[in-house]
Amino acid sequence: MNSVVVLILGLIVFFVGYRFYAKYVDTKIMKSDPKRVTPAKMYMDGVDFMPTSKNILFGYQFKSIAGAAPIIGPIIAIQWGWLPALIWILAGAFFIGWVQDYSTAMIAMRKDGASLGGLSHKLISPRARIILLAFLYFYLLLIAGAFGNVVVSTAIGLKAAPIAWLFLTIGGVLAGQMIYKWKKDIILTTVVTVVIALVGIWLGTVAPSDKIIGASLANSRWLWTIAAFVFCYFAAVLPIWRFALPINYVASYIVFLGLFFGIIGIFILHPNFTLPAYTNFSIKIGPLWPIMFVTIACGAISGWHSLVSTSGTARQLENELDARPVGGGVMFVEMMLALFALIIAGTIYASSAEYGAAIAKGPGAIFAAGVSKFLGVLGLPAETGRSYGSVMMIVLAVTIMQLVIRFMRIATSELLSDISPIFRNAHVGTFIASILGMILVLTGWWQYLWVLFGGANQLMASLALMLVTAYLMSEGKPAAYAFYPMIFMFVTTVAALTYTSYNLLLKVFTGAVKGEALIGNTLMGFVGIFLVLAALVLAAEGFKAFKRYKLMRTPVAGAKT
Amino acid sequence: MSEDEKKKGGFFQAVKEFVYGVAAHDSARFALKTRASMEHLFILITMGDMLGVPILPPYYSLRLLPYVVPQISTWKRRMLREKDLTDALA
Numbered sequence: 001m002n003s004v005v006v007l008i009l010g011l012i013v014f015f016v017g018y019r020f021y022a023k024y025v026d027t028k029i030m031k032s033d034p035k036r037v038t039p040a041k042m043y044m045d046g047v048d049f050m051p052t053s054k055n056i057l058f059g060y061q062f063k064s065i066a067g068a069a070p071i072i073g074p075i076i077a078i079q080w081g082w083l084p085a086l087i088w089i090l091a092g093a094f095f096i097g098w099v100q101d102y103s104t105a106m107i108a109m110r111k112d113g114a115s116l117g118g119l120s121h122k123l124i125s126p127r128a129r130i131i132l133l134a135f136l137y138f139y140l141l142l143i144a145g146a147f148g149n150v151v152v153s154t155a156i157g158l159k160a161a162p163i164a165w166l167f168l169t170i171g172g173v174l175a176g177q178m179i180y181k182w183k184k185d186i187i188l189t190t191v192v193t194v195v196i197a198l199v200g201i202w203l204g205t206v207a208p209s210d211k212i213i214g215a216s217l218a219n220s221r222w223l224w225t226i227a228a229f230v231f232c233y234f235a236a237v238l239p240i241w242r243f244a245l246p247i248n249y250v251a252s253y254i255v256f257l258g259l260f261f262g263i264i265g266i267f268i269l270h271p272n273f274t275l276p277a278y279t280n281f282s283i284k285i286g287p288l289w290p291i292m293f294v295t296i297a298c299g300a301i302s303g304w305h306s307l308v309s310t311s312g313t314a315r316q317l318e319n320e321l322d323a324r325p326v327g328g329g330v331m332f333v334e335m336m337l338a339l340f341a342l343i344i345a346g347t348i349y350a351s352s353a354e355y356g357a358a359i360a361k362g363p364g365a366i367f368a369a370g371v372s373k374f375l376g377v378l379g380l381p382a383e384t385g386r387s388y389g390s391v392m393m394i395v396l397a398v399t400i401m402q403l404v405i406r407f408m409r410i411a412t413s414e415l416l417s418d419i420s421p422i423f424r425n426a427h428v429g430t431f432i433a434s435i436l437g438m439i440l441v442l443t444g445w446w447q448y449l450w451v452l453f454g455g456a457n458q459l460m461a462s463l464a465l466m467l468v469t470a471y472l473m474s475e476g477k478p479a480a481y482a483f484y485p486m487i488f489m490f491v492t493t494v495a496a497l498t499y500t501s502y503n504l505l506l507k508v509f510t511g512a513v514k515g516e517a518l519i520g521n522t523l524m525g526f527v528g529i530f531l532v533l534a535a536l537v538l539a540a541e542g543f544k545a546f547k548r549y550k551l552m553r554t555p556v557a558g559a560k561t
Numbered sequence: 562m563s564e565d566e567k568k569k570g571g572f573f574q575a576v577k578e579f580v581y582g583v584a585a586h587d588s589a590r591f592a593l594k595t596r597a598s599m600e601h602l603f604i605l606i607t608m609g610d611m612l613g614v615p616i617l618p619p620y621y622s623l624r625l626l627p628y629v630v631p632q633i634s635t636w637k638r639r640m641l642r643e644k645d646l647t648d649a650l651a
Binding site for chain 1: 574578579581582583584586588590592594597635638639642643645646649
């Protein structure tokens, strides 16, 4: 199949899903009302609650949800063949993905801007909130581990990446200094710092890491793991304007330009898929169902989006009608990003063997090769293109990682400060989160880690859909459009996590793994089991709430109506 | 301005806002959050009486009151709002 056909199919799904299905739910079920006062207006405090234009929020939501996951998932999942991956991306985004993003934003708006913790407290039970918070901590730990692995494998696989990453960091820190301390013009700041980042990308090709620090250090997983988590450590403990935000600012231009010109490159080159449409039902990381459905998380459906929709976006929407373009529309754009990644993985290698050799080094190398090929059509030299793709991959992963470590630091303080006041210390919380993440990166096999992260992420999505269902039932609205996706995602993700955890722990208890792998398998296996148990308890709480809402809506016999 | 010009301006305005949303909206929000936390502290020190915490002598509080008045309503909203751990993700 030609890659342009895939993009056109994506646009059709986007159009039908957004124009008809989402509009139907928005007008007939949610009954969004432009006259209803949103929390952004009602509780306007100039900080969290602030009415904001839907175009700004569109960009904000896209930047917040589109990390490395919509790119890496399809690159790994193509091992089952590109056809199952394509079907899941299109169907997942159409029936489940936008439903979650849009609906969680809507219910947060209708419930005074409450975030997921508050919503689970209000709609399900106080216990549900506590379990959700514990679930969240381990879910975020898996994100840190999975994305950390991507950073490390990219830094090792592409020797131009470390210098490019370093220059981007320097550009970002300088941007923070220029904007907030020296009060320089924003356009000047942007031009200077983006040029520094671009120079770093070029410099990476002439001074790769193995030439600077030697081959053994350049190939050291320890070195790059420490580098990734030290980066996140600074992001978590320094004032946010000093490090995390300005780096994200500069990185957003690099990523945006790369994606924009990459998609133009696809249209110009319009290559055919060279990998098989379907390989086997069962591959090394597991069977197509349930494992492929969690391998592609973002791009089809992702629980991370519900966190962004409720805690950030819902408090800024100035009009209920804006929830559809911002919540739903952005999800479809992310679906297009996942298709872009699928095209890269499916078209740049001549055979499955070539792809197999590339994926063994990690998804970053494949993505960088694809970016290089499609930017090459526009005249960028292949080596510079690869360097560009590698830094895109690293920043997409590391921007989410730093947010996650920062949140885990706050969660440690919140959940454990009653045990000892030492947990209130920012460095202690960050250190614990970083060490746990580093153990996962250094000891876990990255494909299992990715599957566990995907499983936790999708499980988070099914829990968010449970909240949506509870809300719809409490309001006496038809809940089927959220209920059935919730059931599908819950069964699929619990099956995926149980299958993967069982395999990991089986190897531990039968003595099939030793050394680092023993630690990695044990940690990942028990985290997976914990997530499944927490999700089962949450589901039980959720179904109790459903029953309660159903009883509330059932007319009492003999009562006057 | 004609309808066409408005539409054209509307499109470029939308693109501009989108780019701002991707690149800088988060930075602006965090700058506001930092300012707000300073403001919390300042109002608590100067107007602590409102919450039963008399820190500065009332004379100085009264001198400062006119400057603080515009912030009081949003300050109260932020202080009294029920907060949750998951808020920290935004």
